Amino acid sequence: xxxxxxxxxxxxxxxxxxxxxxxxxxxxxxxxxxxxxxxxxxxxxxxxxxxxxxxxxxxxxxxxxxxxxxxxxxxxxxxxxxxxxxxxxxxxxxxxxxxxxxxxxxxxxxxxxxxxxxxxxxxxxxxxxxxxxxxxxxxxxxxxxxxxxxxxxxxxxxxxxxxxxxxxxxxxxxxxxxxxxxxxxxxxxxxxxxxxxxxxxxxxxxxxxxxxxxxxxxxxxxxxxxxxxxxxxxxxxxxxxxxxxxxxxxxxxxxxxxxxxxxxxxxxxxxxxxxxxxxxxxxxxxxxxxxxxxxxxxxxxxxxxxxxxxxxxxxxxxxxxxxxxxxxxxxxxxxxxxxxxxxxxxxxxxxxxxxxxxxxxxxxxxxxxxxxxxxxxxxxxxxxxxxxxxxxxxxxxxxxxxxxxxxxxxxxxxxxxxxxxxxxxxxxxxxxxxxxxxxxxxxxxx
Numbered sequence: 001x002x003x004x005x006x007x008x009x010x011x012x013x014x015x016x017x018x019x020x021x022x023x024x025x026x027x028x029x030x031x032x033x034x035x036x037x038x039x040x041x042x043x044x045x046x047x048x049x050x051x052x053x054x055x056x057x058x059x060x061x062x063x064x065x066x067x068x069x070x071x072x073x074x075x076x077x078x079x080x081x082x083x084x085x086x087x088x089x090x091x092x093x094x095x096x097x098x099x100x101x102x103x104x105x106x107x108x109x110x111x112x113x114x115x116x117x118x119x120x121x122x123x124x125x126x127x128x129x130x131x132x133x134x135x136x137x138x139x140x141x142x143x144x145x146x147x148x149x150x151x152x153x154x155x156x157x158x159x160x161x162x163x164x165x166x167x168x169x170x171x172x173x174x175x176x177x178x179x180x181x182x183x184x185x186x187x188x189x190x191x192x193x194x195x196x197x198x199x200x201x202x203x204x205x206x207x208x209x210x211x212x213x214x215x216x217x218x219x220x221x222x223x224x225x226x227x228x229x230x231x232x233x234x235x236x237x238x239x240x241x242x243x244x245x246x247x248x249x250x251x252x253x254x255x256x257x258x259x260x261x262x263x264x265x266x267x268x269x270x271x272x273x274x275x276x277x278x279x280x281x282x283x284x285x286x287x288x289x290x291x292x293x294x295x296x297x298x299x300x301x302x303x304x305x306x307x308x309x310x311x312x313x314x315x316x317x318x319x320x321x322x323x324x325x326x327x328x329x330x331x332x333x334x335x336x337x338x339x340x341x342x343x344x345x346x347x348x349x350x351x352x353x354x355x356x357x358x359x360x361x362x363x364x365x366x367x368x369x370x371x372x373x374x375x376x377x378x379x380x381x382x383x384x385x386x387x388x389x390x391x392x393x394x395x396x397x398x399x400x401x402x403x404x405x406x407x408x409x410x411x412x413x414x415x416x417x418x419x420x421x422x423x424x425x426x427x428x429x430x431x432x433x434x435x436x437x438x439x440x441x442x443x444x445x446x
């Protein structure tokens with residue numbers, strides 16, 4: 001039996017519920033698994049939340065173990081590599097699926113795939129990454145089995161998206177094709193990670209993780225940002241023009257490609273060779289230039305104006321972190337060149353992953369989830385608070401990478417950052433996860 005529709009909360013404007021009233025309607029609904037299969041974004045986002053919360057809680061436990069010695073975890077794989085892999089390939093592609101199979105068909109002018117067609121590929125990814133986390137403590141074979149399962153799901157998802165692209169007759173397919181190509185590199189990177197571990201080459205495995213980060217994840221992010229941030233901004237604030245020349249996209253893609261190159265040069269030992277100082281100087285300068293252009297772009301795209309709209313501001317602040325990550329990376333390279341101090345590079349990495357990628361993830365997924373659940377496109381107090389808790393976790397993690405940080409303070413900063421991340425993502429995941437198993441608040445299908 002279909003559950004009865006909730007009554008409209010108090011707070012009407014011209015006979016319609018206010019944005020605040022609509023945003024609170026989720027508390028009246030029952031959660032049902034069958035509702036998860038009503039739209040592609042529901043399944044992808046829900047499974048992403050499961051992996052996100054599990055990996056966050058797991059990493060916080062690892063930090064407790066490192067700081068206190070409790071609970072004395074056993075390891076079959078290096079914990080930092082396990083953490084890096086699940087943060088890059090675990091929940092993010094599942095979030096991608098929810099967006100690509102919802103907005104992607106609209107970009108391409110093709111029919112969307114039914115959720116049932118995506119079920120196996122997405123379930124395989126989620127199950128595979130949970131098995132990966134378990135295998136990190138049980139046995140490498142278990143972890144590799146999980147990785148193989150996740151890889152199969154990612155490849156299947158990529159083929160499904162390429163199928164939508166090939167059917168398209170739209171004139172502008174550039175963004176979709178760039179994303180689809182990045183997904184191919186993502187699948188190659190996961191395969192490279194698994195083969196490297198099977199061959200006992202953890203340094204090579206790490207190189208494949210960073211290839212996936214920059215060549216897959218960051219490429220998808222900047223491509224979507226180029227298409228959507230100016231559009232969202234001009235729609236909400238008509239005084240801001242939707243300015244997105246293609247040279248901006250090419251610049252961001254080239255910057256991501258530069259990072260992939262640097263990653264493989266590091267694996268090959270170039271920074272430690274005779275050419276190392278010259279490379280650090282040049283690479284640092286290039287990162288500073290890219291970072292400066294991206295900060296300028298954040299300003300041009302309406303960073304200041306967006307602060308009047310919380311949901312929009314979350315997107316713009318997340319994009320600003322991309323420029324700051326490049327600036328920190330450039331400073332890190334120059335510190336390594338001039339003073340032999342390279343620790344700040346971890347700060348640059350987390351400015352990218354926690355500051356940029358996670359902030360944009362929180363903003364975009366919240367926006368899509370609100371719009372496709374019949375709620376107002378607003379960041380209410382809960383979403384806004386969670387966003388700033390994420391910013392605090394990011395700053396704590398960057399502070400832990402500042403050269404000269406007292407050794408005794410480092411594990412506690414890392415523990416606090418990991419705990420704040422796990423708590424923030426957990427609260428966000430539980431809240432939105434409930435929406436995906438409920439009918440739309442406005443009574444429309446989907």
